[in-house]
Amino acid sequence: MKETMLAAVFAAPGKLELRQVPVPKIQAPDQVLLKVLAASICGTDLHILHVPPGHPGNVGSILCHEYVGEVLEVGSAVTEFAVGDHVVVDPNLTCGSCTYCKNGMPNMCSNMTTLGIFLDGGFAEYNVAPAKALHKISKDVPPEIAVFAEPLSCVVNATQKIKLQPGETAVVLGAGPIGLYFTQIFKASGAGKVIVAEISPFRQHYARISGADVVVNPAQENLAQIVQEQTGGLGADVVVDAVGVLLKDAIQVARRGGRILLFGQNQNARAEIAQNDITRNELTIMGSFIAKYTFPPTIKMIESGVLPLDKLITHRLPLSEIEQGFAAMRRGEAIEVVIYPHQD
Template sequence: MMNAIVFSGVGETTYMKVPKPQIKKADEVLLKIEAASICGTDVHILSTPPSYPATQGIVQGHEFVGRVVEVGADVTSLKVGDRVVLDPNVFCGECYQCKKGNFNMCEEVYVLGITDNGGFAEYTVAPCKMCVKISEDLPAEVAIFAEPLTCVVSAVNKVRLLPGESVLVLGAGPIGLYFTMLLKANGAGKVIVSEVNPKRAEYALKAGADRVINPNEVDLVEEIMKETDGHGIDVVAEAVGTLIQTAIDCVRPKGKVVLFGMDSSMRPEVDQFKIVRNEIELYGSFIGLNTLPATVALMESGLIDLQQLITHKLPLKDFNIGLEAMRDGSALEVILYPESDENE
């Protein structure tokens, strides 16, 4: 048996004993969890009513770092002792979308920590194909960012930012801060972030923003036009899920907007005339597509400082403390460390 956080009902989790998982397929590996982190998706799963679907009774947690302790009969690319991060969105490889290479659109996908057992535990099992090896020198506190960061890397790849171009990031939650760091590292000239929370605004400046604008205090579009001599921003990253029209109003003619935030309850109006007349390029970006190895290389390079975003480090049993901090906005990155009974 092992300790785990189980999604036990609407808005509820239970810290409890569950059976230690076992390898059932030849392509799987058994991982001993080093660290896991609470994602905004976990908050949505545990809202009442839920704003993101998950399977009741599963071990939650889709962002984690682990060490291989056992391998299936067909596993050749990993061995016992290897450290890994992974993409929890397990694609089938056989459906129409997978055959076209669109693994992030898999029609039979299951997600570790959301629809199947994940990493808020001492151990978990994962398909080898979803794992990427990391070095012994990469701290777990950096590696833990692999899953959300690879999603943003995939989004940034779409816009193909040119050095010196201006950027606007809408929202300075964790995802918005990843966008800020990555676009700055990719050569953005001026990075502006829109954020209403003062604490998150501070983090945006630390992450590389040249200016943070509070849209509750000033007219964001007017300020953007002042900053760009009336031309508009070259690239806008929307990390909220409701601000597509704001992005369209701020971007220059023939500029680019990447939409990453998601809110299924909202149906914002969109000015199609402006999109067409100004030939604005819109990109939707969902999770990551073939970017995890590049993301690991980025983390191991030390090019961006991810550890500055860690606000809480907690034992797994204190999951609810971290969850509440995520809910009230006082947390950015909450890291959980599993503990066996011998260490408690």
């Protein structure tokens, strides 16, 4: 094992820096040393690097919370993994002892920390993670597909709450990566019709190839009217706000008795809504935050090949060219950017 490795470090506000840093070593009996096979850039990484930041992160940490690795070494207390296993990483490390953890809500943990945000993550050749954060995945799954496990596990948590039934109509507001995951899962779950609202022509294309039956540009078309026309005047059974600022729009397109899922996050968003519309129409509005015991079903979904995830990869880059991937995402010219730390 070499002594140093290339890593992308959150160097200062707004600055990501490629550095040679020491290869991490196992420091505790429950830890596992990983060779990072693939990592992907998340919108959260962009928010961390924004000035002012849109998401907190620890300066000096190696970014990336979406990554897949090969086990190189295990700590003395680790029994469930062996050298050579391929694993995906649940980066959100919970305490297990706070009130929320004890009540079966680890995604609400009062003491949570996160690999790739507050602790070193996957934009590096190697990474050390606790065994409790790891889940085996078949070696038959290409690393660039396995890397979808973390964001998909969050969406699976949300879809389990909203319980779309075969034949129902779903509206997805926003066709960024998250909106596209919802689109693919809804189609695979038997949705009768999936309507996607997105203003970017680039993302509209990816909505169509992800299975959207109808794609609407709400900046140029009347979304509520189109949803009415597509549903016989009723409105959508299920509406997902994958952006984080569109509750008002979601209420307008949901049918009476419909379900609305708020997934996208924007801590500065303030929506003016007519509360009586919720009461009168008996709308159910739910929030969903990260994963909650959903890595196992997500891994099964990925291994089955039921979702066309490969169609979402727009960029494949070595770690040395990571800034090209960030630039493409900032320009809105990328969906999924996969980074290969061991490629030249």
